[in-house]
Amino acid sequence: MKEEIVKEEFHISSEAVNTDEVNMVLNYSNTFAVFDRSGNIRPYGKMVQGIYHNGTRFINKLVLHIDGEKPLLLSGSIKEGNSIYWVDLTNPNVKKCTIPENSLHIERHQFVRESAFYEEIKILQYEPENCAFDLTLDFAGDFRDIFEIRGIERKVKTNNAYPIYHDEYFETTYLGLDGVERSFEVHFQSDVEYTLAKNRAIFSVNLTPKKVATIHYCIHFLTGKEKKEAISYFEAKALNQLELKQSKTLFSDIKTSNAQFNHWLYRSEKDFISLLSHTDYGKYPYAGVPWYNTAFGRDGIIAAMEILWINPEITKGVLLFLAANQAIDLVPEKDAEPGKILHEARNGEMANTGEIPFKQYYGTIDATPLFIMLAGMYYNRTADLELIKHIWPNIIAAINWIDEYGDIDGDGFVEYIHKSENGLTNQGWKDSFDSIMHESNQLADPPIALCEVQSYVYGAKVQAAKLALKLGHQELSLKLFNEAAVLKVNFNENFWDEELSCFVLALDGHKKPCRVKSSNAGHCLFTEIADPDKAIILAETLLDLDMFSGWGVRTLSSQSGRYNPMSYHNGSIWPHDNALIAYGLSKYGLQKHVLKIMESIFDASLFIELQRVPELYCGFERRKGIGPTAYPVACSPQAWSVGAVFMLLQSCLRIDINSINKTITFDRIILPDYLNEIRLIDLKLGNEKCSLIINRSKYDNVAFNILQKPDNWEIVIN
Structure with a gap:
């Protein structure tokens, strides 16, 4: 990570x-x-x-x-x-x-x-x-x-x-x-x-x-x-x-008919709460113990996305904290550029002396578009227009960073090349030095345009366009919608590889595609940048034997020359990665694929102490009666790993809570075999709450029992 x-x-x-x-x-x-x-x-x-x-x-x-x-x-x-x-x-x-x-x-x-x-x-x-x-x-x-x-x-x-x-x-x-x-x-x-x-x-x-x-x-x-x-x-x-008692109100209460799944939910919720730090701007989820017990931009954003549907308060704290720490000046030794969102902040001795560059470091290519996406998702979930108005200058600065600094060569794609002498060479979520490569195993030359980053940029411009329209900036909104539409066309043309049945990992500095099958491609689903026909093909690719181990989707295909199931990013399995992929699959209604990923991570949790799903585990093929192989220095607990269960469940339910329209929509949900009942209690809807029970009925249909809801809200069941 x-x-x-x-x-x-x-x-x-x-x-x-x-x-x-x-x-x-x-x-x-x-x-x-x-x-x-x-x-x-x-x-x-x-x-x-x-x-x-x-x-x-x-x-x-x-x-x-x-x-x-x-x-x-x-x-x-x-x-x-x-x-x-x-x-x-x-x-x-x-x-x-x-x-x-x-x-x-x-x-x-x-x-x-x-x-x-x-x-x-x-x-x-x-x-x-x-x-x-x-x-x-x-x-x-x-x-x-x-x-x-x-x-x-x-x-x-x-x-x-x-x-x-x-x-x-x-x-x-x-x-x-x-x-x-x-x-x-x-x-x-x-x-x-x-x-x-x-x-x-x-x-x-x-x-x-x-x-x-x-x-x-x-x-x-x-x-x-x-x-x-x-x-x-x-x-x-x-x-x-007392704090433990008070923290119970942070999360909506979720109970199921499966005791082991309930324990996974319980452990994940308590671990997530334990990682929350109280900042001047609200609660912020620290990345993980022991190595990353501090604020990370990308990690905080994705962790907030995972629990947004049941806990929007955390997202508010994340947005305010990152807005307050947004880069203002061009500082190459920090990889900082105006409008860029923080990668990480450290306050230990080595950070203070400059022995490491991470005191306040901005070497991430994806936190900035993800920040904009999170703001749009938060508004959709809460209708909190006051917060959006407060951070609107930060959203505009982030959009300007994408256009002025993110797109280094002006080709419409966002790339990275590190400026800090001792900073990170790779600046996507897979930031190991050897994680971006060609099919020949040669490492890619910068500036590098990652496939998932283009997806995030697309999502950021769509969300920013919607917010701009709400705030009365019609001209800006139209401009952003148009830019997103152009990006979607260009992305599907330049990143899709028919032979791989997959989006390529990246384009290198020479615009040569990195023809490698990786889990990064799955991140091109949850913003819906992928054309529907390509999404269906990609779903099969991600769950084929070389990508899917039985414990989840691997970070890299086992057919790749750099595949190593014991590596950090080149063949291991990351629960948050799988949750984002499942969430993307659900956007296209590919629920059987969602269930397969959900089942694999749940099964893995049953072999892991406390059911505390770690940062990652090894990508070895699933063996009967034996659990997943541990990665020796994985963080545990880690925020976006313990948050994965909530996004996986959201993907199964295909639940969308829209506070703007005051609707809760369930769109053609499918429950896994091991969940006959799900109780969602005290879903927060502004100052009000909703509670309901979902039951499996005959012929794999589902039945709903609404216990309470505000009079001005509607529950839509497709």
């Missing part, structure tokens, strides 16, 4: 994770934690485990021992809507006691919240005699930038972190090369006596049978000279539970 350039400078090294371990993830806005299943963080060099804040790993060691021994893991799971990691442990033989192993029950309850980490440890003894032992917690911090963890070797010497010793708490401080001081403080609240020795807390535990001993502590992560008021574990937990 993200920062890879020629020589793979920004590639995420497979050494960044220990693939033999299962890591557990907690996240809250700018802070996230990666543990082993016991709730520990062990300093395995550059391994991903740790607690991170604002792009920096503050904590790289957090280890619990009983008299120097590692407790035995019973179970570990994420509970309460993704907010708490709950671990059950027991004891090995304890040297200071005569009690046998498996006599102690040790519970660890961990969560992150607003620049802090909290843990509760509860110890209960089941043997009849008393027991005394030392429980120790070891802490350490390395303050490494996340790009170091990803595998980038720094060419500068960094400062050392240094501890500051206090009687009641730990403190460790690091002065970055960017001049920013970062520190963490560990504060304890315990009914067990303890002493502090350097970065070790030693708790003298004296247990009587069936009486619980409890330890609480919190770690505050501080940047600059900020100081945070410490709140207790119970206060922080109560605030988390």
